[in-house]
Amino acid sequence: MLASAISPRDRMIVALDLPSVKEARAMVDGLGDTVSFYKIGMELTYSGGLPLARELVREGKKVFLDLKLHDIPNTVTRATAQVAELGATFLTVHAYQQTMRAAVAGLGGSKLRLLAVTVLTSYDDADLREAGFALSVRDLVIKRSLQARECGIDGIVLSAEEAEALRPIVGPDVLLVTPGIRPSGFELADQKRVMTPGRAIAAGVDYLVIGRPVTQAKDPKAAAEALLAEIEQAAA
Numbered sequence: 001m002l003a004s005a006i007s008p009r010d011r012m013i014v015a016l017d018l019p020s021v022k023e024a025r026a027m028v029d030g031l032g033d034t035v036s037f038y039k040i041g042m043e044l045t046y047s048g049g050l051p052l053a054r055e056l057v058r059e060g061k062k063v064f065l066d067l068k069l070h071d072i073p074n075t076v077t078r079a080t081a082q083v084a085e086l087g088a089t090f091l092t093v094h095a096y097q098q099t100m101r102a103a104v105a106g107l108g109g110s111k112l113r114l115l116a117v118t119v120l121t122s123y124d125d126a127d128l129r130e131a132g133f134a135l136s137v138r139d140l141v142i143k144r145s146l147q148a149r150e151c152g153i154d155g156i157v158l159s160a161e162e163a164e165a166l167r168p169i170v171g172p173d174v175l176l177v178t179p180g181i182r183p184s185g186f187e188l189a190d191q192k193r194v195m196t197p198g199r200a201i202a203a204g205v206d207y208l209v210i211g212r213p214v215t216q217a218k219d220p221k222a223a224a225e226a227l228l229a230e231i232e233q234a235a236a
């Protein structure tokens with residue numbers, strides 16, 4: 001689906017990085033209709049977040065399970081098949097060919113869409129060098145994105161900094177999903193490759209993942225409304 005066909009509200013995915021289901025539930029209730037799409041990652045999954053994922057799906061919200069699967073193929077295939085039962089929209093796997101192929105094999109006939117994490121947005125070129133990679137962030141993102149497409153993955157997780165260069169390389173059908181979104185003036189914290197929501201939309205990103213700028217705001221609903229307004233304006 002082309003980005004222009006996705007409603008601006010659905011393009012904003014709020015990361016529920018909170019320590020308990022109770023706090024996550026309160027956040028969702030407080031955000032109300034402003035947010036239609038939630039990401040449940042490791043922190044919440046390890047504190048009972050999967051039943052909440054089912055609940056949110058039942059309530060008509062979209063859910064992105066950011067589990068970043070990476071294991072031997074048999075395990076990845078079977079884990080993906082389990083996740084496919086939950087009714088989530090997106091699941092992440094790391095962008096290793098063996099892992100991506102195994103995840104695709106676990107989809108069965110489900111509607112779950114797979115996203116491959118190329119290079120974490122907390123990494124820069126120096127971090128990659130330290131980890132033993134010879135490629136720059138940009139080149140590794142490109143290489144892994146092409147491999148993801150070849151493996152039948154639906155979309156890729158990258159930083160908005162790479163999105164504009166990547167779109168013509170991967171074509172219009174691969175979803176570009178970007179964490180590392182920071183409204184102007186918000187602290188970067190552990191993120192190294194960042195962009196504002198408006199600039200990310202202009203760079204051709206399909207979905208923006210936004211955590212702390214909403215969840216750590218004094219007024220999360222007001223923060224989410226401001227972010228949505230910026231997205232709507234950039235998408236118009």
Ligand SMILES: O=c1ccn([C@@H]2O[C@H](COP(=O)(O)O)[C@@H](O)[C@H]2O)c(=O)[nH]1
Pocket residue numbers: 015017041066117119120121122157158179180181191209210211212213
């Ligand atoms: O490369 C990646 C992959 C995933 N994430 C996740 O996105 C959110 C970002 O949260 P912020 O608070 O807006 O920084 C978080 O859940 C990460 O696990 C990422 O940041 N980068």
